[in-house]
Amino acid sequence: MKKIGILGGTFNPIHNGHLALASAAMEQYGLEEVWLMPSKLPPHKSHFAMLSEEERLYLTRLAAKANSKFIVSDFELTREGLTYTADTLELLTKEFPDVRFYFIIGGDSLVNFLSWRRPERILELASLLAAGRAGYEEEQVIFAAASLRKQFPEADINTVVLDDYPISSNEIREAFFTGEPERVKQYLPDRVYAYLQENRLFSKVTFSELDAEMQRILPRKRYLHSVAVAHLAAAYYVSLGYDPKHALIAGILHDCAKAYSDEQLVSDCEKYSVPVTEVERRNGFLLHGKLGAYYARKRYFITDEEILSAISYHTTGRPGMTDLEKVVFLADYLEPFRTQPTTPDLNEIRRIAFQDIDKAVYLALKNTLRYLGESGQEIDMTTADTFKEYQKRYE
Ligand code: DGI
């Protein structure tokens, strides 16, 4: 029987690590070919900065020129609807009865293999080749493989010996977005690098792309609030004489970390070394700005420090706020969906905001602190200090 490997992935973009895995599997298990098979985007994966299917397929074709035994397959992309590995293998084994397929996966995928759809069917239809990783993770892969073998004694599960590859597609996208593509040149096939450069892929984060991703990940109400904040912040920013772009971006992202529980916010901040104060530990929701700024940097490749700071401080404000920080803070408080029965003068502040932004920030802070005091909530030092600064000016 002919032995053929299949390496699937979103390949956004394909890089030398994918090719190294394909080569190692081919060599170690005597495969005649490896089919590189770009996959559709699973719903749980981020859609942000995702190249089109045509682009991902084309880049895979460019990369495959490295080795005549790499064959590019659009088998998954051309099928209707969601594609699952078990279904793909069912179709392929029917179409190619004289082939033994070796399905190649990363070590991390092996660890959560049981959460795939119909894993037992995958193991009936194909051999599994999992990339072992260097160091600690290698043990995890070995344990995962051992437990799968125990559970499925008939299955053919093996690991591919391979150095841990020092780069991921995400890091490649990040390098391009942050204007340092040379940093990752060595990890990309020359033709892929040149194509990404020439076509300016992964080069600019746009509002509409961020908007689409927020629409996808945020609950409907939170998304509409975020759009409203973006538009109102941009309106204030323009009236102060600026280009609205940064306000739109800060506004649409300001609550991107809002959907987590207090405990989750604290533990995620700790995981990513975002500093947490004692007050924040007791009132986890206060951290959604700081964690949001972290996500803006790491997931959405925002590098502008002013945008990041406007996201960070949108809940508490901070002493010495920049104009961008003020407009996001204020728009968050005043956007048209906001109705606060406890603050009857919201419309009054809305009027003032376009004439005197500082006065409006002062009134918003004053109302917030009154409300927090009345409801017996703990005041963050930053909120208190910001208010003190404005008090000096207006009282
Ligand atoms: O995320 P949003 O709901 O759109 O708005 P936000 O990020 O401004 O959060 C609003 C809440 O945060 C509002 O109920 C007031 C509260 N808040 C602001 N400063 C402090 C505060 N809560 C406490 N406990 N302490 C503060 O210093």
Ligand code: FE
């Ligand atoms: Fe918020």
Ligand code: FE
């Ligand atoms: Fe908000």
